[in-house]
Amino acid sequence: MGSDLAMLPRLARDLTEPEPIPEAGIARACELMRSGRLFRYGEMGADQNDVALLEQEFAAFVGRRYCIAVNSGGAALCLALKVLDLQPGEPVLVNGFTLAPVPGAILHAGGRPVLVEIGPDYVIDCTDLRAKARASGARILLLSHMRGHIADMDAVMAACDELGLLLVEDCAHALCAAWDGRAIGTFGTAAAFSAQTYKHLNAGEGGFLVLDDDDRTARAILQSGSYMLHGQHRSAPAADVMSRWEEQTPNFSMRMTALAAALLRPQLHDLPRRAARWNAIHDRLGAAIARSQHVRLPARSPKERYAATSVQFSLLGFGDDEIAAVLERCAARGLPIKWFGAGRQRGFTSAPRHWRYAGEQGPMAQTHATLAGLCDIRTPLSLTVQDCDLAAEILREAIETIVSARAETGKTGRAATG
Known part of the structure; x- marks a missing residue:
């Protein structure tokens, strides 16, 4: 094969090459590294508020009330399932065209993946969704907008309404996407996004969970690992909501670092x-x-x-x-x-x-x-x-x-x- 290809032009481009981090992000990251304050919380006050600001900005960008920044998109999916009270061994429906971290997140949260067929256009088959939902008794659909291919959300939401399914959206490849004018990530009870290098935003690793419900958001903040410093969140429910959950909710240490947020904020604007x-x-x-x-x-x-x-x-x-x-x-x-x-x-x-x-x-x-x-x-x-x-x-x-x-x-x- 080598001889017949030698005279043909080659693609001289690294397809894994990410865009450089904006200079504003690099400058802020250097400030943080010189200070050594890379943790998102400060016991002497919220002096390092990069993550809190990013959460506020990301929620507004997507069009949800609340955002919790975490260390990966998979962690965001796991948290979404946790705040929906997923029980050990409980079935969770998920379309068969996705990446391994998605069924992995279901198992991480203690659930059991139930894979749903896809059709020739790579998106979920709603006929099989109905069949698998009834056969399994599942109450949650984790819909992966894999590689940015958006299913017929009218049909998906009709099936969810008919079957009483709670929808969690995996939007790792669907930031800025929409269906009939409505932003992807606003259809579900919760939605998760990724900031891994090969996604729309690049912090190396990182993720976002977006929600609208006060109590689920309070639990997600606490589960993400806020300790007793959740007052430093700008995208959060009222203090009385947080207080009723803080002694009942475990800490899973899924926090985003201040350094990651510093890299991401100028990217979000661009x-x-x-x-x-x-x-x-x-x-x-x-x-x-x-x-x-x-x-x-x-x-x-x-x-x-x-x-x-x-x-x-x-x-x-x-x-x-x-x-x-x-x-x-x-x-x-x-x-x-x-x-x-x-x-x-x-x-x-x-x-x-x-x-x-x-x-x-x-x-x-x-x-x-x-x-x-x-x-x-x-x-x-x-x-x-x-x-x-x-x-x-x-x-x-x-x-x-x-x-x-x-x-x-x-x-x-x-x-x-x-």
Whole structure:
């Protein structure tokens, strides 16, 4: 393969490259490091209020009453389930296209994941949701807006109302997204966001839980690890609400540091610009990829406003060996592509069959058929128009090369999914 690729152009761009931290964040982080005061609370007063300010700003940005900043998106999901009084071994519904920390958060909170099928457009199948809810007796749906693909929220909310389900939204990939004009993260009883490096906001690690209910918020603040310093929160219910919970609520030490908040605050202010740039990259690359007859991009509703940090597509009619060959050829030209249908989990990709810790889930045939050809290209903000066009050309060339090789050997690929 090396000889025939030597003369072809390579993508000279690191797709894992994050955007630099804004200078204001770097300056504030240096101030904190010189002071040594990296903890979010101060016994002599709330002199280091970066986290409290960020919580206030994030709640306003999303459109929720309250925000609690924690050390990861997974911790935010765990806290959401805890304040919904999840009981040991209680079933929690979750769509089958997500990342391992999501079923992990259910187990962390003491629950039991019940995986729901997805359809060909990568979002939850509401017919299977109804069936799994009735069969399991679950009262909570943890809906993962995986890779920023937004389900028909009208249908999801109708199912939740019909079944009496409490909705928790995993918005790790959906900050700035909306459905029919309503912000994603405002549909559920609670919603969780991430500030891990490859999300919309980058603190290395970090997360946010947003809520509207006074008592659940009080418990989440205490559970996040406020000690008796919860008066230093700016995004919090009244003191009498906090006081009635403070001796009944355990401390789980999930706090965000002042240093992380210092890095995040200027990013939040700049997020609308960055989201628009991400979508421009997504749309350019997606349109160019879709020129191949062997590629399918998921359909999106006109009601959906997405905020994409990567591009997903399905390779149609290819066997596993052929997909592996396509991706190997792309990688040889500098274009790494993730594959959710691979036999072994790798990097940040996995599928329900890899989550043995989640317990027996049945075949999940529809989900695995969709994931079989589902691929993913990360789209850093540094990508240029030329980079997007070259990446698409690399993928199309790899596809056509493997299709031509198939024709020469008389082999046929697996039936198309989706």
